[in-house]
Amino acid sequence: MTPARTDVAVVGAGIVGCMVAREITARIPDASVVLLDRDTVGTGASRRSAGLHCPRGSTERVRRMARYSQDYYGELKAGAPGLPIHEVPMSVVASPASAPRLREVYLDSAELTRTDHLPDRAPSGHPGGPGNPGDPAHPGHPGIRFPEDAEIWDCQGAQYADVYALVQELTRELRPRATLRECVRVDAVNTVGHNGRDTGDVELRLGTGETLTAGRVVLAPGPWLAAPAWRGLVAPLGARVKKVVALHIEQVPDRGDRAVVFQDEDAFLLPLHALGHWLFSYTCTTWDVDPDEMVDGLSPHDVDEARGSLRRHAPELAERGVSGRVFCDAYSPTGEPEVRALEDGRVVFAGAANGSGYRLAPAIAAEAADLLHLPPKPPHTMEKQRSQS
Ligand SMILES: Cc1cc2nc3c(=O)[nH]c(=O)nc-3n(C[C@H](O)[C@H](O)[C@H](O)COP(=O)(O)OP(=O)(O)OC[C@H]3O[C@@H](n4cnc5c(N)ncnc54)[C@H](O)[C@@H]3O)c2cc1C
Structure with missing residues (x-):
């Protein structure tokens, strides 16, 4: 059963959304997290990714993100050598x-x-x-x-990954700690409830006819920037x-x-x-x-x-x-990934990584979690996550 209210809803279960859900559950193991995708997990841009990680960045921030993500993937692989990440x-x-x-x-x-x-x-x-x-x-x-x-x-x-297979592995690990909703489209994201009252939460209207209330929402929609549910919200980013x-x-x-x-x-x-x-x-x-x-x-x-x-x-x-x-x-217009608080910080956008969404996903997730003001404690390896579950 999906709860009618969750602490955090992550919309989009590509590599970025999965990393965000992973980061949140790592920082606050008892937070309730729902990860939604209108398709099965990993079937957006992530499925088609070449998955190459080049250890570089066009700006200081992107280099920092590349360094962080390289270490993250390294620790992930060290903890689970079977992951489809190849030097x-x-x-x-x-x-x-x-x-x-x-x-x-x-x-x-x-x-x-x-x-x-x-x-x-x-x-x-x-x-x-x-x-x-x-x-x-x-x-x-x-x-x-x-x-x-x-x-x-x-x-x-340098390393490369089968990003689709990696997303499958990451979501398999996530399932005990987060609620996965596959083939559930998000049709609307509203900060004002259907009764016209602003409760401080965000209401997600789902394709199934349900309404999910979330304390915070992370949008990780990959290239679906123009989805009716958030087109207006993300337009100011200029992506x-x-x-x-x-x-x-x-x-x-x-x-x-x-x-x-x-x-x-x-x-x-x-x-x-x-x-x-x-x-x-x-x-x-x-x-x-x-x-x-x-x-x-x-x-x-x-x-x-x-x-x-x-x-x-x-x-x-x-x-x-x-x-x-x-x-x-x-x-993005700047060439750097967009990780931005929208709607008084209740909604965070994470993505627009300019063809580098695989290699920068762990750092994007960490920045998104920072914007949610969650305690910064990211254990990298799957083993560490497993032992917490
Ligand atoms: C051919 C190709 C090669 C690439 N090569 C590389 C590379 O070598 N290295 C690299 O780092 N990056 C590469 N990239 C880029 C990288 O794949 C992307 O940046 C990354 O996959 C984006 O991940 P994401 O999670 O943001 O988006 P996605 O994987 O697209 O996930 C977004 C998810 O949102 C879901 N969604 C959309 N609308 C809704 C809705 N209304 N409700 C619910 N869910 C919704 C979609 O179904 C999708 O699963 C490549 C991309 C392509 C296409």
Whole structure:
């Protein structure tokens, strides 16, 4: 049974909403928390995420968030080694002009080290030497070419996750401490009750016909910024929704293959060992899309744009990019995630992480919980949470 009143309602059970619910139950184990999603958990942007964590941030706040989240995921993985979070070696390719910026945005813990080539892969039975700037492609690091003057940097601390599977794991852990309401849409968020009185609570009208009263509400709607229930509330944030496209490249990654980030283009190649293919992410520039309309897969324009971008780095691979993942994400005007108190602080918005919602989710959750004025005591590991339940 869902209580008619809860201390905190978290709306949206993607990676951000799950982390928020986890943070709240960790800080106040006896708080009542309801986590609602109009779909099953993790099926929004989180399901399509490439899930790469690069240890970097464009501003001091984002670097702080990246550092915090990297530690959080590290402790989570240490406490539950079976979680679908995988360390991956990573190189960053940049023009010489980008070097100062590179040193600024990457965390100290990334230990950026200049190398002349992509380091050799672990022996695996497949021949392949290092890829040198200007050299023709080699079969390792699969066919990647660099401009003559490109600088290549080795970077520590990268990881990637199967974000959908991670959300399933996190919600499995949450169930004893929070009430999950899947396929329950929130249709209205009102600070004034249906009887016209302001009781200090927030009323959520649900698609099931129920009304849930909450002391505090966290909105973690991913790209559903324009949902009728909160469109007016979140409009002042100025966040927008951009299409995000990644190509799947039908080539099996080899053991030791590394992620390669093309700094100047904001693109990356990621070996998805668990899935048996590579992924190429590039900067798509289609704005103001509707997540409910992102159902038709790759368009001819997407394929042209993605392959065009990939051809510059790995021409042989471009033609093998025959499938992909297509969705969208919320972007803030500042380039930093939005974690903001709305409606006298009774409602908190958490998201708009600019295509970095996986890697920054733990820090977004901590900031959201701070705004709810809950005691700051986040035990990171699943083991610690388990032992409290
Ligand atoms: C192709 C792609 C690649 C990406 N790659 C990366 C990457 O490499 N690294 C990285 O860090 N990030 C990446 N991202 C971004 C990242 O996936 C998102 O920022 C993150 O998943 C957002 O999580 P969220 O919980 O805010 O949103 P979501 O996962 O979208 O969750 C929001 C939830 O709200 C629910 N909801 C909506 N409306 C209602 C309603 N009315 N009532 C109840 N529930 C509702 C939805 O059903 C949904 O489950 C990528 C995104 C895409 C699309």
